[in-house]
Structures are given as structure tokens and as C-alpha cells.
Amino acid sequence: MQLQLVVGAAVVRAGRVLAARRTAPASAAGRWEFPGGKVDPGETLEQALVREIGEELGVTVRLDRWLAGEQPIGAYVLRVALCVLEHGEPTPTEHDRLRWLAAGELDDVDWLDGDRPFLSELSAVLTTLET
Numbered sequence: 383m384q385l386q387l388v389v390g391a392a393v394v395r396a397g398r399v400l401a402a403r404r405t406a407p408a409s410a411a412g413r414w415e416f417p418g419g420k421v422d423p424g425e426t427l428e429q430a431l432v433r434e435i436g437e438e439l440g441v442t443v444r445l446d447r448w449l450a451g452e453q454p455i456g457a458y459v460l461r462v463a464l465c466v467l468e469h470g471e472p473t474p475t476e477h478d479r480l481r482w483l484a485a486g487e488l489d490d491v492d493w494l495d496g497d498r499p500f501l502s503e504l505s506a507v508l509t510t511l512e513t
């Protein structure tokens with residue numbers, strides 16, 4: 383059986399990345415993630431990313447590039463993409479808090495375990511944008 387893909391959006395603006403705090407399930411509530419979700423059958427990863435971000439934040443994003451690697455998360459595999467905002471201001475429909483984190487603030491939130499391997503490349507990207 384093929385593992386189902388979950389896509390997360392590392393939305394970057396002005397040298398910061400958008401982190402979102404989960405509300406469910408109870409085991410993940412209060413922990414932080416890249417907004418996104420499961421890829422539906424027949425959907426490309428990019429289509430899933432754009433759809434999920436529209437549903438969860440009410441904004442349109444454009445895919446810049448995928449961060450390196452993929453992370454097993456239980457029955458799923460997580461991939462994370464750098465994205466830029468095209469339309470709208472993020473307003474959470476499922477998360478209870480959003481934060482824009484600079485490179486030096488990435489360790490300030492309690493990320494889901496599967497997200498942590500992406501943070502070093504993300505930090506390098508944000509640091510480049512700051513300079």
C-alpha cells in the first residue's frame with residue numbers, strides 16, 4: 383500500500399514564515415505546523431497545497447519550491463513547500479493561532495515532530511531573505 387501524502391505550506395513573507403497552531407486531535411492540539419493537509423485522489427501535490435491553504439486560511443498561495451526531503455508521519459508522508467502569498471491576509475478557520483516567525487524564532491514554538499527536519503533548510507532560506 384502506498385503511503386498517503388500530506389503537504390504543508392511554508393508561507394514566507396518579509397523574511398518570516400507562517401506557523402499555525404493545531405486544535406485537533408487532542409494529541410496534537412497546541413502544537414504548531416505548516417498549514418496544509420492530505421492530498422486527495424487525482425490531485426497533484428501543488429493542487430492540494432493551494433486547496434488546503436484556501437480552506438484553512440482563506441488566501442491564495444503560489445508554490446515557489448519544495449523543501450528537500452520527505453518525512454514519515456505515521457500512515458502518511460509529509461512534504462513541505464515554500465510558498466508566497468498571492469491574494470488575501472491569512473485568517474485561520476481551523477487553527478487557533480498564527481505566528482509569523484523569523485529565522486531566529488523557529489525554535490520558539492512546539493512544532494509537530496515531523497515538521498522539525500524541515501526547519502534547518504527553512505532557517506537558511508529566511509536568513510538569506512533577511513539580509
Ligand SMILES: Nc1nc2c([nH]c(=O)n2[C@H]2C[C@H](O)[C@@H](COP(=O)(O)OP(=O)(O)OP(=O)(O)O)O2)c(=O)[nH]1
Nearest residue numbers: 388390415416417418419420455458460494496497
Ligand atoms: N497539515 C499538516 N499536517 C501535518 C503537519 N505535520 C504533521 O505531522 N501533520 C500531520 C497531522 C495529521 O495527522 C496529518 C494531516 O492532517 P490534516 O488534518 O492537516 O489533514 P486534512 O486537512 O486533509 O484533514 P482531514 O480532512 O483528513 O480531517 O499530517 C504539517 O506541518 N501540516
